[in-house]
Amino acid sequence: MVILDKQIVLQAALKELLNFQIFSRCTLKDLAEICANGEVVVSQHRDILYQMGEVADSFGIVLSGAYKLTRSSPNGDDTIVHFCTPGDVIAAFIMSQERPIYPVSSFAMGPSRFLKIPKETYLRKWKERPDLIFNIQSLLSTRIGNMQMQLSLTKAPLSVKIAHLLVDMLNRFEDHGSALKLPLTRKEIADNLGSSVESVIRIMSDWTKKGIIETQDQQIKILKLEKVIAELEVIPSVK
C-alpha cells in the first residue's frame, strides 16, 4: 500500500518535471526511465537533505519550495553558496565521479519537495543521454555565470549586492508577481553575500521605510522594482 502510494506520488512528480526546461524535450516515458527508483522527499523548514562531506549515493531535482546549499567553515559561520529553486538539480554534477562526496550541505527553506534519484539510475540511464547531460551542463554554466557575477560584485557596496540578489531571485519566479516565493531571512542574505546580518538589516530597513520593499513572514515583496534596479546602477563616478 505504501509502495503503491509512492508510485502514485512519483507519477505525479514526473508530470511536474515536464514543466522544467531541462526536461522540456522528454516524454513521460523517458522521465519514468530517467527517474527509475526515484522517490519524492518532503522537507520541512530547515530539514537537511544532504550533509557536506558524506558519500553521495543520490542526487535529484527540486520540485517545489527551495533549498539552500551551504558550506560550513571550521568556525561558526557558514556561507550560502546557492539557492536552489524548482527545476534546479542538486549534486547531479558529481555523480560521474568515482566516489562522489557532497561538496556542500543542503537545507530546506520552508516546506519543499525534492525528487531524489539513486546514483545507480544516473550511471545507467543519464550517462547514455547526451541531451540530458548537456542540459545539466547548461544549468551548471548558468550557475557559474551567477557566481562570476557575484564575484565581480565583491567591490560593490553592500546595497548593490542586495539589490542584485533580490532582482535575481525575483527573475526565477517570473510568473508570480513581485513577491519572492521563498522565505528568505536577512541572515541568509548576509550568509550568501558574505556580510553581517546587521548591515543587511540596516539597508533593507531603509528600503522598507522608503516603501521600496515590504516583508511579511519572511516573504520579501518588492514594491518598486525600478528603485531596486536603480540601486544596481550606483556606479561610482568615473573620471
Add this chain to the structure above:
Amino acid sequence: MVILDKQIVLQAALKELLNFQIFSRCTLKDLAEICANGEVVVSQHRDILYQMGEVADSFGIVLSGAYKLTRSSPNGDDTIVHFCTPGDVIAAFIMSQERPIYPVSSFAMGPSRFLKIPKETYLRKWKERPDLIFNIQSLLSTRIGNMQMQLSLTKAPLSVKIAHLLVDMLNRFEDHGSALKLPLTRKEIADNLGSSVESVIRIMSDWTKKGIIETQDQQIKILKLEKVIAELEVIPSVK
C-alpha cells in the same frame, strides 16, 4: 608548406595533450579525431584570445603558459574570474548551446600556447563521447568548487585570501618547485580577489620583508610555504 607546418605543430600538440588528465584515457588516434581542424595558437603577453560578448565559434585547451578569464564591468575595473593553466579547457562548456557567446574575455599571461578547436568539431566529435563530456564536467565542478571556496572567503581578511590564492596556484604546478610558473602581477591578484592593488602590495611587501615570499620579474616564489599556510589558519578567535 605552411599547411604542412601546421600539421606538424598540431601533431606535437596532440602528444602534449596525453599528459593532461582529461585525455588520460585517449589514444593518439582518438585525439586526432577530437581535435580535427584544430590549430595551435601562440600568444604573447596580454594578447587577447577571446573577447567577451562575441559569438563563440571555437573553444580549446591551454597547452602551456596561462590565460586569465576576465569580465569587464561598465566602469573601468574588470574582474579576473579564473586563471587557466595547462590542461584547462576554455569555453568548452558553452559549445553545446544554440548560439554560444563568450561570457568572459581571455588574455594571455606571458607567452602561452593554446589548442584552438572549431565548434563544429565539438558538435560532431565531442558530443558523441560521454567520457569526454564527463571529464569536462569534472573540470567544471573543480572550477565551481574553487569559486565556492572563494565565495566563502569573502569575509576573511585579505591576507587569508592572498595566501589561499598563492597556495592554490602553487598546487597546480606541483612538479616545479616553489615558484609560480606564471607572471602574476599584484594588480591581477587584486582583480581576482576583488580588492585594491595597494592593499595587496602592502600585505605582500610585508611578507617579502619577512622573507616568506620573493618576487622577481613578476615570478612569485614562495620561500616559506608553512608560513603562508599558517596565514590561512588565522581564524578569528571563537568564543
Add this chain to the structure above:
DNA sequence: CGCCTCTTTGAGCTCAATCAAGGTGTGTGG
C-alpha cells in the same frame, strides 16, 4: 625621450564589521 605598466609608500576617510542590548514570535518541556 616620452609613454606605459607595474610597484611602492603615505595620509585620510569610509563602509561595514563588531559589540551590546532589546524586541518579537514560536516551539517545548516542566
Add this chain to the structure above:
DNA sequence: CCACACACCTTGATTGAGCTCAAAGAGGCG
C-alpha cells in the same frame, strides 16, 4: 499555562581593515 530556549529582527555606538587619492620610482619599449 508559564518559563525558557531559540530564531529572527532591530537600533545604536565604536572601530578598524581596506579603499581612495596622491605622488613617485623603476624597468621596458617604440
